[in-house]
Amino acid sequence: IKLSAFSDRPLNERITFAAMYLQQQADQINKEILIAPNELIKLANFDHVNNITALNNRVQLLCAGAYANAPEHIPLRLGQTDMNAILVTPKQQNLQARITSLITSALQLGPTTDALFKKLSDSLNNGESITEQNFLLAKVLNQVDTIAGEKLLSVFAQAIQKDAKTYITHIYGVTFPSDNIFWQNVALAFVFASVCRDNLPDTQSALKIQKAIKHRYPRSYYLFKHFLTKLKIQYVQSPYYYLPFFMMMIHCTSKIESVQYNAILLAHGEHTASSIQQVVNSLCGNYFFEAFNMPIDVTLDQINGYVQKYLTDQSPSAKGNIVLFDMGSLRQMFREIKKVSNQELIVVNNLTTAMALDIGLRVQRNDDFQSIAEASEQYGASTETQYYEGLSNKKNIIVSCMSGVGLSEEVKKLIDATLSPALEVIAVDYKELHTLLTNHDRKFFSNTQLILTTTDVAGDIGGDIGIDIVNVYNVFDKASSQKMQTVLRNCGESPQSINEFIDRLVRFLSIEGIRGRLQILNPDIVIQESQRIVSHYEDFYNVKFGSRLKLNLYMHLSLMIERMMTSKRSTTSIDRATLTPPEQEFFSLSSGIFQPVEQKFNIKVQDYEIALLYQLLKDFIFG
Known part of the structure; x- marks a missing residue:
């Protein structure tokens, strides 16, 4: 084993040896020893080829000389002692505590750090640049540069430089200067932090500086804290280890803090998200x-925990949050993350490297x-984006038809x-509308002015969202038509546009409208054929449908027949054993009623349609 030379060891370690030998002399001659701080520093800097043995001999000679010159003095005095002199007492029980006191007194750590924290606090609160805070720290480090030997400092600097490249540059793209002087200064700051942690309590001033750094440089603080956890997890728990922040981050803080958005990548797998992040x-x-x-x-609650913890460490003044993830419910993800932060939010699914790079460049600009x-809405057909709370961020009308989205699209046109x-x-x-009304509140539909359907919605569904839900076939009724006109006028539509819309809607919902829809x-x-099917239902159930319902059924059935001829899409069959007796009867009856139509048009009416x-x-x- 090759041990470092005494002169290459940290100052606090050298002071510990000197104090130990002073304590041994006090115990041996049973006298108190009073030593000037500068004399203790001289002992700690004692350089001899015999290292520690020579230091012990030196302490014995000093004590012997003091005793020989003034045996009557109690205590023995080493050097020009004054009110700052350090007292070593015989039979000291708690040696480590005493050594800590000796180191603190010798280096004047308490007053030095108190003054440093006061100046740093003023600088941060006054909005000065990190250059000023770096200067304040460098000035103190220059005063106590004897706390580490040059060789030890050089080795430590190389280790920190390597770790910074691994844990910051490689992952986060942030680069640092490569010159040795820069990294030796960073290493010296870490050594000073170690000395403070080992010999001083965690004062309120130190804790305030840590909080002030987080407030002033939130993104840079996040990176530096991440770096500390990789060096040694105990570092994160001591406020003194945040002093090197000013030395290490001086050249990159401005660029890091220029980023106005919090961007997060979430992906399943051991390396998927971090690989894209690194690129x-x-x-x-x-x-x-x-x-x-x-x-x-992973569960949605766990994902939300990741995001919440991250956003808590970021600046509340960011312009917004951007979350890219690889799978899951877009709306559910948006809703859960929105609970964490009220900032603007973009959520994009089906994460790719190209997508992340495009957003990164836009954030950079x-x-x-x-x-x-x-x-983010243009990344591809398989990608979805949500960046507003609710169904839409514009004033909107929802159109939903029992016959499917195709008919709804016609009404939309x-x-x-x-x-x-x-x-x-x-x-x-209609199924999606039913789900939306069941699972969301008024806030989700905050911009929705009107919901148009081709069938009446049950009163217990969507009854508390405060939006008018109108069956489009009610346009034939004067009262319902006027209600629709009132809603549209409140949306800012002109009377002429409203009248033209209603006229076209009436024509669309007539038999002539059905003719125009068939391609x-x-x-x-x-x-x-549609009329024949409706007539069979009336005969079997002994009911008489109203003209409005009949018109709705004619359109539904006519478009259904044409849709099934032109579409090859199939749906999952329904297990009829799970149906209620009335439902089973209806399915059985419908199979017979549709048989002539199936033969004539060579189609199969699926359970979903029934x-x-x-x-x-x-x-x-x-x-």
């Missing part, structure tokens, strides 16, 4: 993304939130052709 941050040359590699069985959000472009029209199928089949034949029809008719046939 993007390195190419952009700055810390833009933090990454969380998630286990396959300081693009505004809206432009980043709109760009009609609205777009007559009403102003400022009013967004969102077409959804392939002969309207006369298809409508005739289930939709049941939902449309159940209130009329079962009362």
